[in-house]
Amino acid sequence: MLAAEPLRVNPAQDTIHWLERAVIGLNLCPFAKAVHVKKQVRVAVSEATDAAGVLEDLAREADELVATPASERDTTLLVVPHCLQDFIEFDDVVARGERLLRKKRLEGVLQLASFHPRFQFADTDVDDITNFTNRSPYPTLHLLREESIDRAVAAFPEAEAIYGANIEALRRLGREGWDALDVGAHP
Template sequence: MLLPSTTNEPASSAEVIAWTQRWLERAVIGLNLCPFAKSVHVKGQIHYRVSAARDSQALLQDLEYELNSLQALDASARDTTLLIAPDMLQDFLDFNDFLHDADRVLLSQGLEGVLQIASFHPQFQFGGTAEDDITNYTNRAPYPTLHLLREDSIDRAVEAFPHAEQIFEKNMQTLEALGHAGWDALGLQSPASGLHGKIVP
């Protein structure tokens, strides 16, 4: 249950992770938006890193560190990383511009073809859609988030999942059937969405 807060204090790292895990469990896994997510979640192979960065350079440094840390570990210990930036890039256009710099870091570390970066944002918007188009919510997370993935893990998941190329279309249909009321019922309106609150049992 979400209780509104009377303060505008920034969320703690624990709160940011709690909101992100709530989104993962209720939306990504609960709506089966990513059929590969449940396994790594259950096995505890997702690493959550909350960045304290308040400028792009600091976030790029955190990204470089997390990319190399993910590469250095065995997939059985850490298969994927969610790098969450609660204190910056609240405007989606700024976030979208930042992704070009993020890709340059991936290239500079020689990790192209080894790792890749996916993106999620509270105001995510696909090109050619209206801001309130429900299909945008497939990529709407509580906070600006960079998802660091292993190419090998993606390849194995795709091989194990028939018709993986149909996931995007299926997700669009799922969100259209759910509608805005159904999404709101998931209780994912985090502080980054404009509602300062906390999760309670």
């Protein structure tokens, strides 16, 4: 009897697929397309198996992002496929990541956003389609340059309307439409 091949995952490829089909394709972030087309988005995959390792990777990626010109790398997605599957644990790591950026004196330089396969807004049911605005194939920490955010908001004067537009777009799409995008983790 032949041994079964181990399942192989490609978190970077799955994340790019999600970025292109959901984030850009549904226009959930109107600023994402420009940096993606210019190849200014780094997708880094953490091999960490615990929170401490993820935070070490986040610190390294933050340092590299700050040291790299924005014209080469404007933003970094740190994908975490081997741990932090529990959303509450992940949310704790996000808070610790924000403290790490403050300790490194990067507050006002970098901002940390987050995405998770089990993301859930307070006061929503787990399957509420609105949660999918922040759902990604794997736990993901997103480092953004504050100056880039400022430029994007200046170019998009109604930035506060993005959230509402995203909720309406997902409600129109529905769960069946989301599932048809096929933007989850692939074995």
